[in-house]
Amino acid sequence: xxxxxxxxxxxxxxxxTACLLAKEDYKITILEQHYIIGGGLHCFHKNGVxxxxxxxxxxxxxxxxxxxxxxxxxxxxxxxxxxxxDTNGFDIVHIGSDNSIIKMGIGKDNYIKILSEKFPEExxxxxxxxxxxxxxxxxxxxxxxxxxxxNLWYFDQKFLTPVGTYIEQYVNDIKLQSILAYNNCLYAxxxxxxxxxxxxxxxxFYIEGASRFIDGSQQLADAMVKxxxxxxxxxxxxxxxxxxxxxxxxxxxxxxEDNRSFESDCYISGIHPSNLLKMIDxxxxxxxxxxxxxxxxxxxxxxxMFVSFKPKSFKYLNSVYYYFNDYSNVWGAVDYTDETFxxxxxxxxxxxxxxxxxxxxxxINCMMxxxxxKKWEHxxxxxxxxxxxxxxxxxxxxxxxxxxxVFPEFKNSIKDVFSSTPLTIRDYLGSKEGSLYGYKxxxxxxxxxxxxxxxxxxxxxxxxxxxxxxxxxGVPLGSIITAGVLLGVxxxxxxxNQANFVE
Numbered sequence: 001x002x003x004x005x006x007x008x009x010x011x012x013x014x015x016x017t018a019c020l021l022a023k024e025d026y027k028i029t030i031l032e033q034h035y036i037i038g039g040g041l042h043c044f045h046k047n048g049v050x051x052x053x054x055x056x057x058x059x060x061x062x063x064x065x066x067x068x069x070x071x072x073x074x075x076x077x078x079x080x081x082x083x084x085x086d087t088n089g090f091d092i093v094h095i096g097s098d099n100s101i102i103k104m105g106i107g108k109d110n111y112i113k114i115l116s117e118k119f120p121e122e123x124x125x126x127x128x129x130x131x132x133x134x135x136x137x138x139x140x141x142x143x144x145x146x147x148x149x150x151n152l153w154y155f156d157q158k159f160l161t162p163v164g165t166y167i168e169q170y171v172n173d174i175k176l177q178s179i180l181a182y183n184n185c186l187y188a189x190x191x192x193x194x195x196x197x198x199x200x201x202x203x204x205f206y207i208e209g210a211s212r213f214i215d216g217s218q219q220l221a222d223a224m225v226k227x228x229x230x231x232x233x234x235x236x237x238x239x240x241x242x243x244x245x246x247x248x249x250x251x252x253x254x255x256x257e258d259n260r261s262f263e264s265d266c267y268i269s270g271i272h273p274s275n276l277l278k279m280i281d282x283x284x285x286x287x288x289x290x291x292x293x294x295x296x297x298x299x300x301x302x303x304x305m306f307v308s309f310k311p312k313s314f315k316y317l318n319s320v321y322y323y324f325n326d327y328s329n330v331w332g333a334v335d336y337t338d339e340t341f342x343x344x345x346x347x348x349x350x351x352x353x354x355x356x357x358x359x360x361x362x363x364i365n366c367m368m369x370x371x372x373x374k375k376w377e378h379x380x381x382x383x384x385x386x387x388x389x390x391x392x393x394x395x396x397x398x399x400x401x402x403x404x405x406v407f408p409e410f411k412n413s414i415k416d417v418f419s420s421t422p423l424t425i426r427d428y429l430g431s432k433e434g435s436l437y438g439y440k441x442x443x444x445x446x447x448x449x450x451x452x453x454x455x456x457x458x459x460x461x462x463x464x465x466x467x468x469x470x471x472x473x474g475v476p477l478g479s480i481i482t483a484g485v486l487l488g489v490x491x492x493x494x495x496x497n498q499a500n501f502v503e
Contacts, residue, residue, distance in 0.1 A: 100118075
């Protein structure tokens with residue numbers, strides 16, 4: 001007789017964990033508070049134009065890539081439409097102060113070659129730096145779909161070296177030191193606080209095959225729902241869980257906002273642990289565990305501008321464009337005032353089917369601390385005063401002016417524009433303070449931020465970006481660990497590898 005599992009939250013973590021369990025005949029129920037499934041994968045429409053909310057930029061789906069293997073095992077990979085980014089410039093880094101433009105190449109040797117052409121005197125140092133980053137990633141078994149270590153996330157003391165310190169050990173050129181850290185917004189990096197292993201895993205991940213979804217990331221969420229339902233599972237949207245009833249260290253049932261009750265053999269939460277604990281009678285959870293989770297710091301958030309263009313007015317960029325006013329802004333992405341905003345931006349033109357020379361839309365991100373919108377933290381969507389909208393308009397206008405300095409045609413190309421803040425992310429995705437990547441990883445105390453999938457409640461597990469690693473790479477790998485509590489991690493990994501074995 002198959003077992004049942006109820007999952008709170010239909011984000012990437014909840015969906016991948018559900019798929020792995022459904023593959024092994026678990027009867028799945030997913031309860032998602034939003035009316036669209038997918039969490040950071042979900043897309044929305046505004047004035048007839050579709051936009052992604054969070055997953056704009058991916059990797060791992062190339063042949064032999066870790067996500068390619070996972071989703072091929074789940075019979076999902078073949079349904080995905082993906083466009084590879086420019087081999088000789090998947091990322092473009094533009095420093096305004098001296099108008100330097102540096103491109104990042106796909107493939108280890110290509111990456112080194114292109115970067116060293118800009119910094120020829122640093123060739124050997126770049127080579128040594130990249131070689132060592134690859135050694136770090138090789139030491140993480142699950143990242144390579146292996147289980148040959150007692151620790152699936154292995155933390156040698158060297159791997160906890162702060163990113164800034166680590167780069168400085170290899171590279172002498174101060175400008176190059178900043179350039180190598182350009183992608184720290186992908187992991188909410190702090191120069192002398194974030195451990196190098198995060199930078200290494202993410203940097204290699206994209207060097208090996210940067211790409212984007214064609215026509216949006218919703219396709220992956222929908223494909224996973226289809227798989228779950230094909231296995232007899234049920235996925236409910238607009239089903240916000242408000243109560244998790246626990247007795248004698250065991251979940252009895254969960255209750256949704258509209259008073260529906262759901263029971264299951266086991267329960268998995270993909271939402272922020274702090275939000276989960278609010279649903280459980282505090283007497284049922286040890287105070288020390290509750291206080292520990294509450295004390296972990298969260299990563300910063302983002303201000304996002306969504307733009308639709310007039311026909312044939314703004315060229316499509318098959319790269320992610322990173323702009324910084326100065327080299328110092330690479331590590332100061334959230335350190336600005338209203339007057340100095342923006343210190344830079346990340347611009348993406350999402351691809352569509354039969355993508356031509358021109359883009360139909362763009363998504364522009366600027367990192368933002370929750371403090372910027374804290375004065376409105378007690379407000380909710382659709383019920384905020386005019387001062388909030390004035391704040392957004394001010395930042396939006398400033399960002400448009402800055403982008404237009406880099407791309408003179410930008411302002412006149414705009415057909416429609418709107419923006420979101422950390423409050424938007426908080427309210428739609430349930431992320432504490434709109435945090436982009438969940439709990440912050442700190443080199444000085446890595447153990448504190450390590451939250452295990454097992455909880456103090458017997459039949460309640462955790463998944464999602466707050467558990468292990470974040471993002472399109474980290475969350476699916478963390479889902480293997482969560483599902484592995486029930487199925488065995490080695491069992492899951494072996495089956496994924498067997499499904500991808502070619503003689």
